[in-house]
Amino acid sequence: MATQPAELQAALNRRYDAGFVTDIESESLPPGLDEDVVRAISARKGEPEWMTEWRLEAYRHWLTMTPPQWAKLKIGPIDFQAISYFSRPKNQPKSLDEVDPKLLETYDKLGVPLHERARLAGVAVDAVFDSVSVGTTFRKELAEKGIVFCSMSEAIREQPELVRRYLGSVVPVGDNYFAALNSAVFSDGSFVFIPKGVRCPMELSTYFRINAGHTGQFERTLIVAEEGASVSYLEGCTAPMRDENQLHAAVVELVALDDASIKYSTVQNWYPGDENGVGGIYNFVTKRGDCRGARSKISWTQVETGSAITWKYPSCVLRGDDSVGEFNSVALTHHRQQADTGTKMIHIGRNTKSKIVSKGISAGHGQNTYRGLVKVEKGADGARNHTQCDSLLIGKKCGAHTFPYIEVRNPGAIVEHEATTSKISDDQLFYCRSRGIGEEDAVSMIVDGFCKQVFKELPMEFAVEAKKLLEVSLEGAVG
Amino acid sequence: MNAVTPDSGLHYVEDFTRNKASLPGRQQPWVVALREAAMRRFLAMGFPTRHDEDWKYTSVAPIERGRFLLSSGQPRAVDKPQVDAQALPGVHLLVFVDGHHVPTLSKVDALPAGVSIASLATLLERRRSGIETQFEAAASYPSAFAALNAACMTDGACVHLAKGVRLDAPIHLLFLSVTYGLAAHTRSLVFAEEDSHAVIVEHHAALGTPVYFTNTVTDIVLGRRAQIEHHKLQQESVRAFHIAAITADLAEQSRLISTSFALGAALARTDIVAKLNGEGAECSLDGLYVADSRQHIDHHTRIDHNVPRGTSRELYKGVLDDASRAVFNGKVIVHPDAQRSDAAQTNRNLLLSEHAEIDTKPQLEIWADDVKCCHAATVGQLDAGQIFYLRSRGLDEETARALLTYGFAAEMVQRIEHPELRQRLDGLLRGRLPQQLEAEVLS
16 A cells, blocks of 8 residues: 555544543542442432442442453453542532533533533533533423433432332343442433323433543433333543543443334444553443333444443343344444444344344454344244444454354244455555545545445434544544 | 363263273373373363353253263174165275274275375374374364363274375265263374375264264364365264364365264264465365254354465354254454455354254454455245245145255255265255155155
8 A cells, every 4th residue: 555645644643632631620539449439429419218229239249240251352450449439520500501611611622512502403412521410401391291301310319210110120230240330339321201102302412521530430321211202312422531541331221112212322432542552441331222112112323433442232122022123333443442342132022123233443453343142032933133244454453353143042033144354445445546536535435435324323413423533533544 | 261160070080090091002101191181181171161152052061961981992793784874885984883993894995005094093002103293283172072082082093195195985984883871082183295185074873872972083184285075974863962073274275175964963062173274275164954853963163264365165054943952153263464365154044943942153253454254144934935936836835845944955965076975965864854855846
C-alpha cells in the first residue's frame, strides 16, 4: 500500500473528542467495598429496607464468585478495593433549571442538549453523571400518557411496587460475577415503564458520563413494556481520557409482555485507552431482554467503538409464543482494544424467531471476538434463527474470532449460521481510487457499506453519529 | 481449570501398573520411559470433565466408571470368515483383534519397493525403530486420552512410504473388538515422504455387541507434495465407547484428504487436527455422523494454518434420530503471518426426532489479515416442499422422507473416490435409514 501522507500521519493519534474532564465538585465514597459501603450507598439514596437487603444479598453472593475467565480477553487484575463505588456532583439540583451550568455545558459539549434544544430534537433524555442522574427531560409530557421515565433512584422511591416486581427478574442477582457486583452497588440508571397499549411518542434516551477518577460506574436500567406497548430507547456513553482503567459494570433488563415491543440502541464510546493500550474503560455489561408475552419483540442494536475491553452479550429470552428477538451489532477494535461480544437467543416459546447480524472490524492490534449462543429448547416448535457474522480485518496485527454455539433440541427448528472473515479487497480499493477517491475515504466508504445493515436499524440521529464515530475511530488505521 | 478429583482415572493407572510388564517394548528403556512419562501426564490431567470447554457437551464419566481392562495377553481366536466379511476387496489388510495384530487374519500383498507396513508392537521391541522421534514430537499429549494411549498402547500399524512411492491398493486397518470389558489402546503411524501417495482406511468394528472401550490415536506425517487419503469408518458396537485422535502434519504442497464416517458406538468422540506447516499445503476434512437410539457422537476438528497460502475445506453432515445427540466443533485457526490462507467450513445437521439434540460450534480464530475464511452451520429438518414434490409423484410420505434423508447423507459417500469403499459406505448408509428403500426408488 502507498506510503502515508503527512496529514494522515498526523491523524494517526486517534482523536477522542469526549476525553475532557469537567472540573466540578463531587462527593465520593472512599475507595473500597464491604457491607458498610453497600449500606452507605443505599442510605445515601434513601432507599427502603427491602432494597438494602436486596443489595446485601447480591453482595454476599458476589463474594462467593470468581471473575469469568472464558472470554478471549486479556484483562489486567482489577482491584475492587481501589474503586470508589459512589460519586456525585456536590450540588444536587431540584429540577433541571437548577442544574449546575458546568454540567449542562458538559452535556452540550457532548452533543447531548438537556435544555431547549432538546425539545427541538424531540428526544427525552436522562443524563447520568458518574453515580447519579442529573436530570430527565420531558417528564411531564410523558407522564400524561402514563409513561414513567425517571432515574432508578426515583423509581425505587416513587414506584416501589413496579421496581420490586421487575428488578432482578430478568438478570437475577447471582447471574454472573459482574451482574452480582452491579446488583450490590448500582448507583443509578434509568427506569422506563410503558403502560398497556401505549406507544411511546418519542425516543427515550440515557446519556452516561463517567467524570470522576478512581470511580466505577454501575448503572442499572430497567425497561418494562406492558401489553401492546412499544418504546425505542437509546443509550450513549463517554468518559475522560485517563491512564487508569476504569470499570463500568452495568445491568440492563428489558421486559416485554404480550404484543409489546422494545427497541434498545446503544452507541458506546467509552474512552478506549491510547494506542499503547494505557487506560480506557473496562466495559463489562450484562444486558438481557425477556420476551415474556406472546408476539412480543425485543431488538438490540449496538455500535461499540469505545472501551479498552468490551465484555457484553445483549440477549433475548424468547419465552412467549411467536416472540421475536433481534441483535444488530457493529463492534470496532483499534490499537489495543479488545472486544468479546455477541448475543444469546434462547428459544423457548413456539414459532419464535431470532435474527443476528454482527459486523466486527479489527484494526491495529485490536482483537475482536463474536461469541454467540442460539439455543432451541424442546418445546420451541417452529423456531427459526438466522445468524450472519462478518469480520473485516484492517492491518496485519489484528485478530478476528468467531465462536458461535448452536444447541438445538427441537426437530422443527431451522437454524442457520454463516460467517466470513476477510480484509478490504485490493480490488475494491483500486476501484474507488481509480474514481479519484482518496484511500482514507475509500476505506471509510467500504467500512460504511460493510456496516450499513446495522446502521439502518439505528434511529436517524444516532446513525449519523455512529457513522462519524466509526470514521474517527478508524483514522490512521490504513496505510 | 480441570476439576480433577484425586481418583480420576485411578483404576486405569492401577491397571497399567499391574500389566506393564506384559506390554510390548518392556525391555526397551526408551519405551518404558515413554510409557511412564505418558502415565504421569495422564495422572496429572485426569479424565476431562464437562467443565473443560472441549468436553462441554460430552461426558466421559461412563468410561471412567466402566473400569475397562488392558488387553495385554493373546487376543481371542476369531473365525476368519467373520473377518473376511468386514474386509474390503483388493486391499492390503491388517487385522487387529482387541488391540493386537493377528497376522493369520491379515493379508498384505506384495508391496512395491519403498513401502513398509509393520505392526507397532514389533517396532516397540526394537532398540532403534525410527519412530521414537515421532513420540517425542507428540509427547505434549493434547488430551488425557492421548496420554493414556501412549502409556498403554498395545499395537497398531506403522506405514512408511519412501520418496515418490505410489501405493495404489488401499491399506485397510481393521480394528475388531470381540471381548466384553476390555480397553484397546491402539496407535498407528503413517510417514509419507516426498511425493508419495497412499489411501488408508481405518476401520473400527465389533463382532456382536460387547461393551468395551477403544482409545485410538493416529499420527500422519506428510512430506513435500505427499498425498494421503485417510478414511475412518467407525462401526463400533452400539454399547461401546470410542475415543479417537488423528493428527496430521502437512509439509509444503502436501495434501490430506480425511473423512470420518461415524455410525456406531454408544459414545464416540473423534478429534482431528490438521497442521498446515508448509506453504501451499491443502487439507480437506469431511465427515458424516448418523446416530439413533441414545447414541452420542462427537467430532472436534482443528485446522491450524501456520504458514501462508494454505487451503482447507471442511464439510460435516449429521443425521440424528430417536434420542441421539451429536456434537460438532470445528476450529479453524489462522496464525499470525499465515497470509493468503483460504478456509471454508460447513456443518449441516438434520434432526429427525423430537428427542434428538445437536450442539454445533464452528469456530474461526483469525490472526492474519490477508485471508479468506468462512464457515456456516445449519440445523433443520426435511424440506416440506421437497416432500410434497415426491408425494405428488406418487411416493408415500415415509419413502419420500427416507429418500430425502438418503440424499442428504449420500453426498458425503459420493465424495469418496475409491469405488469399493464408496459402495460399502453406501450400503451401510441405506441400512441405517429409517425405512429400507426399495431398489427401484433409488435407481
